[in-house]
Amino acid sequence: MTSSSSASEPVPVPIRVLLPGDQDVVGRLWSRRQVRDGWLYEVGIPAYRNGPWDTVEPAEYRVWVRAPQHVRPLEGVSYDGVPVEYLEPPSLVERELGPRRPSGWVLAKAGGRGPGRGTVHAVDCAEAPAGAPVLTLDRALDAAQHPGTRLCSLCGAAAELDPVLRGFDRGFGGDD
Structure with a gap:
């Protein structure tokens, strides 16, 4: 994440915080953070805490809340100086290919006798057995x-591992 805040210590600004039970209180807005599904605001809500020798002292309870569901701006207050963390835009590779898959493969052993009977799946394949040990490329x-x-074609294990096993020139005018 990148930050657009200045190097100086942030100064909180007042904001209305909506509490459970249809209550609201004026708190302090410390920072804002963009997340994939909206915005989070770090707010400080006034409270009390127990101090030394049975005293009670003012305190602030800080919490991240969703905006605009849990906060409202106050009229006349500028929020321009509040530090903001923006999501970094996805890289060109992430935009084109989507999120990365988990690495590794698992072997679903088939019933019967003899070694090597089963199916190799990608770790995130719906057909992969739960709790099976993750195999490295060499082990797969x-x-x-x-x-x-056999190699599972549902999850792409066949498409990923077959060229390594049989050579990359298949399908390019070689002996198919």
């Missing part, structure tokens, strides 16, 4: 070379 390739093992 070793498992895939056994005659009784």
Whole structure:
């Protein structure tokens, strides 16, 4: 995240904070943060706390709340000086390809006798067995070379591992 705040210490500004039970209180706005599904505001709400020797002293309870659901601006107050953290825009790769998949593969062992019987899946495949150990690329390739093992085409394990096993020139005018 990048910040547009200045290097000086932030000065909170008053803001109306909507509390449960149809209550509201004037609190202090410390900062704002853009998140993927909207905005969060860091507000300080006045409270009391127990001090030394059975005293009671004023305090501030800070909490992040959703805007505009839990806050309202006060008329005449400028919020321009409040520090703001913006989401960094996704990179060109993230925009084009989407979020990264988890790395690794798992082997779903099939019933029957003999080693190497089963299916290699990507970690996030819906058909992958829960709790199976995650295989590195080398271990997944070793498992895939056994005659009784197949590569899942649902999750793309076949598309990802088959070229490594059989060569990258398949489908480009070579012997298909």
